[in-house]
Amino acid sequence: IRVSQHGAGIAILSIRRVLVRATYAGVIRKKVSEIDASGFQFAAGHGRSLGAGSKTGTSFDVSKLVAEDGLIEIFSADTGHQPFRLNIHNLVLTDIGGSHSGFRIAARAERPPSEFWAEGRLGGFRSNSGKTAPVSGRYTVSHADLSVFGGISGVLSSAGTIGGTIGRIEWDGTAVVPDFEVAGTGHKVPLQSAYTLFVDTNDATTDLQKIRASFGHSTVLANGRVSQDSSARGKTLHLALKMEQGRIDDVLWLVSGQPRPGMT
Numbered sequence: 001i002r003v004s005q006h007g008a009g010i011a012i013l014s015i016r017r018v019l020v021r022a023t024y025a026g027v028i029r030k031k032v033s034e035i036d037a038s039g040f041q042f043a044a045g046h047g048r049s050l051g052a053g054s055k056t057g058t059s060f061d062v063s064k065l066v067a068e069d070g071l072i073e074i075f076s077a078d079t080g081h082q083p084f085r086l087n088i089h090n091l092v093l094t095d096i097g098g099s100h101s102g103f104r105i106a107a108r109a110e111r112p113p114s115e116f117w118a119e120g121r122l123g124g125f126r127s128n129s130g131k132t133a134p135v136s137g138r139y140t141v142s143h144a145d146l147s148v149f150g151g152i153s154g155v156l157s158s159a160g161t162i163g164g165t166i167g168r169i170e171w172d173g174t175a176v177v178p179d180f181e182v183a184g185t186g187h188k189v190p191l192q193s194a195y196t197l198f199v200d201t202n203d204a205t206t207d208l209q210k211i212r213a214s215f216g217h218s219t220v221l222a223n224g225r226v227s228q229d230s231s232a233r234g235k236t237l238h239l240a241l242k243m244e245q246g247r248i249d250d251v252l253w254l255v256s257g258q259p260r261p262g263m264t
Contacts, residue, residue: 015040032062040070043083061098067091085110099123103137112156114144120162131167131201138162139173146177154180154191164198171197180215185257191215203228208239216250218243 016039022032070088087108094102104119120137140159147153160173173195180191193213199206204226211222224239249261256262 013040013042030060032060034064034066035062037065037067038069040067040088041073042070043073044075062096063094065091065093065096082111086116109144112144112146112148114156115142116140117142118162122166131165133166134164135166135169136161136163139171141175146180151183152181153183154178154188167201169199169201171195171199182255185255187253187257189215189254204235215254216247218246218250220246 015037017037019036020032021034021036026033067088068090070091072086072088074084087110089106089108090104091107092102092104101122102120103122105117107116108114109116116139118137118139120135123134123136138159138161140157142157144156144158145153146156154177156175156177158173158175160171162169162171164170175193175195177191179188181188191213192215193211195208195212196210197206197208205228206226208222208224208226211220211224213220213222221242221244222239224237226235226237229236247264249264252258252261252263
């Protein structure tokens, strides 16, 4: 199966193998019990989706979709950027299009290399537009290698809850990096943080709220935004930081390669 959309953008879906389970009575009522797909690939350009444009043919209600061994690629408008890739181990959707659709996903991201797992519910697609449909659930991120970004290193683990709507997803969670290091210092420190993020799924603009990061005896509070750069190339981070009762030796130990902090 290969579905393509052209024009203002492009979205391509290809599937190696599909198994459809249904009864004769169900087909007459336009209902399918289960679809199993393996070896699928979905590629979409910046701001495009298969949901746009005209729709033709007959639609069916699907009770359950199981997809394995897949790849999702989201391409940036900037041709100089590598696409975001998510290797899907397993994806399960239930009661698709119903009032309380469920989802469960296990995947591996490439940047940073990490394992991602999430489960939850999507509500009210029939009574809401796609963007305003509520979403809820929980997630974990494990074995995230921060050294891919350069300048820092460490392995991050994170967990939290999902909320908001499909158009603006809220992520509340905590993260731990037991071996955080600024490159070249040789000093590994435990780093803990709590955060609230709001992600606009239309353009990936992300609002950072209630960021609280702790290392040593010091805590940093932060908030900000990641948004499209005015030059339309990449995104820019605007961040406001505040530290109260922080220790200068904690900061120096974090960024200096000296065996002892120069001040306390």
